[in-house]
Amino acid sequence: MNWEKLLSLKRYGDQTIRRRIDQDEARLGFEVDFDRIIFSDSFRSLQDKTQVVPLSKTDFVHTRLTHSLEVSVVARSLGRIVGKYVIEKYPELEEKGFRSNDFGAIVAAAALSHDIGNPPFGHSGEKSIGEFFLSGKGQQFKNNLNPKQWQDLIDFEGNANGFKILCESVNNIQGGLRLSYATLGAFIKYPKESLPKKPSQHIADKKYGIFQSELDFFKELVHELGLKKRGKDTNVSFSRHPLAYIVEAADDICYTIIDFEDGINLGLISEDYALEYLINLVRDTINTKKYNSLQNTKDRISYLRALAIGNLIQEAARIFIENEDHILKGDFNHSLLEKCKYEAQINDIIKLSVDKIYQSKEVIEKEIAGYQVIADLLDVFLTAVNNKHAHRLSNYDKLVLMLLPDKYKQTSDDLYSRILSICNLVANFSDSSGILLHKKIKGIDLV
Structure with missing residues (x-):
């Protein structure tokens, strides 16, 4: 390099x-x-x-x-x-x-x-999104995704989600924030896709930093920066900037x-x-x-x-x-x-x-609550966007969709893209806004 x-x-x-x-x-x-x-x-x-x-x-x-x-x-x-x-x-x-x-x-x-x-609620936020797919209601999607897409979800990674936020094209805004390639390179701690998982003891392989949805742009980025290829065969893995x-x-x-x-x-x-x-x-x-x-x-x-x-x-x-x-x-x-x-x-x-x-009691108690909040939000929003795609919206789904910010209202024909978009939505909530919305969809404290 x-x-x-x-x-x-x-x-x-x-x-x-x-x-x-x-x-x-x-x-x-x-x-x-x-x-x-x-x-x-x-x-x-x-x-x-x-x-x-x-x-x-x-x-x-x-x-x-x-x-x-x-x-x-x-x-x-x-x-x-x-x-x-x-x-x-x-x-x-x-x-x-x-x-x-x-x-x-x-x-x-x-x-x-x-x-x-x-995501909100500290590092437990990442884990709660992953567990929603690994052992929660999100298991239903496994057979309709390829192994790398599935790994992105069950090992949901804030670093990869951050890269998505910085460079994702949304609603005709191309390239996200359009940061310089040098800054994007310095941002990526783990310049690899989610599989294979921890293929070596190298620090760059500790986690992953790129969702499948940003893979094409990532390849352009590392080519421009001249990062060194590390992955074997067709696996995408590079040395750090x-x-x-x-x-x-x-x-x-x-x-x-x-x-x-x-x-x-x-x-x-x-x-x-x-x-x-x-x-x-x-x-x-x-x-x-x-x-x-x-x-x-x-x-x-x-x-x-x-x-x-x-x-x-x-x-x-x-x-x-x-x-x-x-x-x-x-x-x-x-x-x-x-x-x-x-x-x-x-x-x-x-x-x-x-x-x-x-591992203090105060932290653990609030992280436990965060697991439930995130799981319920994912369930409600994923159900609504998938029902919209299948043309079987319930009245409840229609109301839920009205809560979506504009950038999330255009649902993709691709299941993986729809799921990842909702994960991104939930990850973008702050702690308080996530709890407040959770109370509303559960009908809590409305009086």
Whole structure:
């Protein structure tokens, strides 16, 4: 892989080449990507989607929106550090107009959208959609779909749904948000289709990132970017865009440190544990005098959090730079933080977070409720759109269809497309809007 192709400014439908040297510095194409994402409906829905604790009413707990903004900021810093190194190593890039800040702009946009396809109710939202088809009412569709289409559904993946949102043509709007190919490449953590499942231990094979519905455009995208083919035979699998490692690292840094901080603020993790675990991450850089001058635990934790994030940014950048040749060859098969000197401390924090936060009673109770909400919504909407296609609409179905946003009212002749469209609809609900609609279709709290 080579950086000039990887930094492609091309957008869906372009008939002429976009050269970096011709870009308006006041309105750089990579920065336009950020703007298009932040003004999109799907991004706004993240303000009421679970990051750690579903439906939390406290003002200090992160949502998917605040998490995405923070990941974007961390990614931008990381990208700029890496960009400075790459531009110095490959001076021909600067001759063609590329700048170190371009790398920051690309990964900032990709990171901003990294959770845009995630369903409500946290990671249980993905699992509940998958289980609706694997063991719920959605089992009825299995024999009418091919194996890869079926795997897309039973292993429903927020990353693939995010790619669909960013590039899907809907209602004569071609190419979705029409982001630059460089940003789309950096967005895709798992550049493969759903089957075969985990064919290797490579980090890019951990999950999948492309539904069958976006396969044709994905093939065009990876060809333009020059990503390395990895899949055998006709299976679609490619090496990551190098900047996808940066986006992943930014996400890893934020959820490790900031989810931990949320757990502290919610009282799920004791302050003694919090200070001990965070200090272990910053022993080499902490200003003891400044730390001891802070008067309360909240200020101390905030200071340690900021210092920890700074340390991890420098570490992730160092690992990327040291392994840039392997990354370009597609041979680097770990996340950046897996190779950093703080790996043991990170794992300690994650282990405590799983025990005290992710598996806390409050989280589990609300995730259980989310399973039922998502299953019922999928059932009602899928029944209505499939009955419409079969010309056997009931009066109830007609009322349900009236609730659909315009983009979902045109039903496809293809069963897989109809099903995936409704999955996308349900995944786009926020936690609160999903619960509210569920109450309405169940006739709850109408009086």
